[in-house]
Amino acid sequence: MPSHKSIGRLSLYRSILNRLLRDGVNSLFSHELASLAGATPSQVRRDLMVTGYTGSPVRGYDVRDLLASIGRFLDAPESEGVALVGVGNLGRAIMAFFTGRRPSLTIQAAFDRDPYKVNRVIHGIRCHPMEDLESVLVREHVRVAIITVPAIEAQDIADRLCRAGVKGILNFAPVRLRVLPSVFVEDVDVTMSLEKVAYYSRQGNRAEGI
Secondary structure (H helix, E strand, O other), rough: OOHHHHHHHHHHHHHHHHHHHHHHOOOOOOOHHHHHHHHOHHHHHHHHOOOOOEEEOOEEHHHHHHHHHHHHHHHHOOOOOHHHHHHHHHHHHHHHHOOOOOEEEEEEEEEEEOOOOOOOOOEEEEEEEEEHHHHHHHHHHHOEEEEOOOHHHHHHHHHHHHHHOOOOEHHHHHHOOOOOOOEEEOOOHHHHHHHHHHHHHHHHHOOOOO
């Protein structure tokens, strides 16, 4: 099974390739993709091997074919629904940003405690009351969720998500979640990332080897 970093790079490659396609680029070589992704050519080739796609030594990679190959590897056969828990400023920003970006991966349902948000459609997504969390996820067969609630609520929400069958969580709450080994959690700590950027901006050069 590919490493977490390899999966992350494949997603990055797809983003780069989509941009190149919009700019009219139809083919490129591994060293060109590596340069754009901040990787090495050998790393790019190893990552792409898992998708079953190989380029031509003469023409390189066909951008459309490579995009299709990455899509078949990363995406579910059918559109996969995602739940978002916490429709605050961050939650709404994520809903607005993600709408229409990945047809194979869509935010299908949102949840919040605020009576002014519940039973409304926000950015094309229905917001359900928090007490309906388990029943909606089970009914809609949702296996992926995003948590954007305060830290004090995050663990309880994660427990409820796991009981409802969720197997993957993108966690924006500033707390480490305790889940079963069968559940994958990706933590996104915006404050920590910003502190890191600010630190290295004061050093006058980029960090290396980290």
